[in-house]
Amino acid sequence: AQRVTQPEKLLSVFKGAPVELKCNYSYSGSPELFWYVQYSRQRLQLLLRHISRESIKGFTADLNKGETSFHLKKPFAQEEDSAMYYCALSEGTDKLIFGTGTRLQVFP
Amino acid sequence: DTAVSQTPKYLVTQMGNDKSIKCEQNLGHDTMYWYKQDSKKFLKIMFSYNNKELIINETVPNRFSPKSPDKAHLNLHINSLELGDSAVYFCASSPPASGVGTQYFGPGTRLLVL
Numbered sequence: 001a002q003r004v005t006q007p008e009k010l011l012s013v014f015k016g017a018p019v020e021l022k023c024n025y026s027y028s029g030s031p032e033l034f035w036y037v038q039y040s041r042q043r044l045q046l047l048l049r050h051i052s053r054e055s056i057k058g059f060t061a062d063l064n065k066g067e068t069s070f071h072l073k074k075p076f077a078q079e080e081d082s083a084m085y086y087c088a089l090s091e092g093t094d095k096l097i098f099g100t101g102t103r104l105q106v107f108p
Numbered sequence: 109d110t111a112v113s114q115t116p117k118y119l120v121t122q123m124g125n126d127k128s129i130k131c132e133q134n135l136g137h138d139t140m141y142w143y144k145q146d147s148k149k150f151l152k153i154m155f156s157y158n159n160k161e162l163i164i165n166e167t168v169p170n171r172f173s174p175k176s177p178d179k180a181h182l183n184l185h186i187n188s189l190e191l192g193d194s195a196v197y198f199c200a201s202s203p204p205a206s207g208v209g210t211q212y213f214g215p216g217t218r219l220l221v222l
Contacts, residue, residue: 032207032209034209043112043198043213043214043215043216044151044198044200044213045212045213046209046210046211049209049210084149086151088209090207090208090209094156094163094164094208095141095153095156095164095166095208096153096208096209096211097153098150098151098152100148100149100150101149101150101151103149
């Protein structure tokens with residue numbers, strides 16, 4: 001069963017527009033959720049984790065247990081935000097389950 | 109540079125061959141992982157090791173055999189390569205006490221089986 005769902009394969013916006021990358025999860029325990037980002041020709045890297053409640057590069061993500069969602073948001077997209085974004089769920093202490101990823105394209 | 113490194117970056121080979129991919133991390137982490145990213149960019153865990161011990165083996169064919177000579181290295185050997193093995197393979201590591209969510213990834217090894 002798919003544990004992490006990212007419904008959009010591709011999201012295209014213009015520079016300055018708001019961005020919301022959707023992520024829904026299914027997990028019976030107490031979830032830990034993360035967003036990872038892969039810029040072109042770079043390695044996958046951790047962007048943020050829900051526990052930290054931080055804003056990184058203008059991105060925020062709030063865990064909504066009622067809707068089982070962890071959407072990634074940014075009020076004003078920049079061209080350098082263009083990348084592949086993966087939502088991930090920590091399943092216990094053993095492994096991360098990644099979503100299928102969403103490619104964000106920000107046009108000038 | 110402190111990082112997770114993989115060799116080789118690219119690997120092109122014929123079906124039926126045996127090949128290895130090496131991974132090293134100098135971050136002092138205890139846990140290391142191998143992931144496979146297919147052509148649709150889907151990233152799936154294959155194995156994880158903690159202090160040289162196998163923790164996770166995710167329904168991966170027996171042709172894939174990880175080896176961890178020490179906690180800084182996790183190599184992946186693949187026997188009898190098949191077309192479907194073509195993918196990007198990522199190594200990752202995570203520090204102790206940080207939980208599995210904080211992982212540091214290598215640059216990936218792009219494997220093409222002809």
